[in-house]
Amino acid sequence: MTPHTDGPGAAGRVLVASDLDRTLIYSAAALELTMPDPRAPRLLCVETYEHKPLSFMTEEASGLLAALAARALFVPATTRTPEQYRRIRLPGPPPxxxxxxxxxxxxxxxKSDPEWRERVRERLTECAPLEQVRARMLRRAGAEWLLKERIADGLFAYLVVERSLLPETWVKELAAWAGPQGWNVSLQGRKIYAVPQPLTKSxxxxxxxxxxxxxxxxxxGDSLLDAxxxxxxxxxxxxxxGELADSGxxxxxxxxxxERGVLAGETVLRRMSAALAQPHGATEGG
Known part of the structure; x- marks a missing residue:
């Protein structure tokens, strides 16, 4: 396939790939607005679901992202399905x-790229079938903490749980079993993901x-699936x-x-912008 060389992302330009949830955008529960109310940042809603505001970023982060996307090739990299991703309205033109x-x-x-979809299907033959992993998750799940379970795009499974009731060792035990089956496990907020190891953002x-x-x-990124x-x-x-911080x-x-919470997203964008302005993307102290 002939590479596209038009606009941001042309040869020699920087590609900026970022996770979305709890990295650039935040639910109300994940904002972590610990400062006095009069000092809280102004927020921009970037996602609604069932007619209700769902995800936010600071207004400052919104401007930073729009400016960054004008200077580099910005690529959202998310665990969301395409349908879930399309609910988000990020600042600037659609990536x-x-x-x-x-x-x-x-x-x-x-639009979903069929060539890439076929390559993914071939790679997934290297690990245990989705139904086997899903069955294991459901068989070991507790009715008192399992809220719902989902299959995402026919590729991986996740559970929505009540975190306060989730046994402390449950995710570690699932991960220990899933690893030899060729699967990774990640706990993000109220969701426990089981994802095939060949399925990677990178x-x-x-x-x-x-x-x-x-x-x-x-x-x-903030989670083990972003590592x-x-x-x-x-x-x-x-x-x-996030998981990466918790695990060190x-x-x-x-x-x-x-920073933690929504202000972390703003700082990430500010530091990316500063690095973009330096030769070869160098950074000074992070």
Whole structure:
């Protein structure tokens, strides 16, 4: 396939790939507005669901993202399905490329790329079938804490749980079983994900870089499902909250912003913008 070289993302330009939920956008429960009310940042709603506001970013972060997307190729990289992703209205023009379903779907101008979808299907033959993993999750789940279960785009499974009632060791036990089956487990907010190991955001982002001729990649994320994305980037950032923070996960090229909640998203964008202004994307102290 001939690489696209028009506009942001042309050869030599920077590709910025970022997780969305709890990295750039936040539910009301995840905002962590701990400052006095008069000092709370102004918020912009970027997602509604069933006629109700669902996800937010600060107004300052909104401006930073729009400016960043005008200077680099911005690629949302999310575990959301395409349908869930399309509910979000980020500032600026719609991104040409978006990674959905944790790398299972590559959207190009809003449409799923069939070539990428077929390559994903081939890779998933390397691990245990989805139904086997789903059955294990449901068989071990407790009725007192399981709220609902879902299959995402026919690719992976997740449970929505009551965190206060979830046994402390349940996720670790599932992960210990799932690993040898070729699956990863991640706890994000109220959701427990089981995702095939070949299904990665980094692989889909690498495909976007190949198609666009991008030579430098920035990335951001907060969960264990973002670890491969951050690992593969040239420079990356993570907030002081989330699974990666809780586990102490770190690499030399991954910068940690000190903020938690919605202000972390703003700081990530500010530091990405500063790095973009420097030669070769260098950063000074993160």
């Amino acid at each position: 040409r490329y978006a990674v959905c379903a944790n790398g299972g779907r590559l959207l190009v101008d809003g 692989a889909a982002v690498a495909e976007v870089a190949r198609r666009t001729g991008s030579t430098l990649t920035f990335a951001a 491969d994305l951050l690992s593969a980037a040239d420079v990356a950032w993570r907030p002081a909250h 996960w770190q690499l030399p090229h991954v910068r940690v912003v000190p």
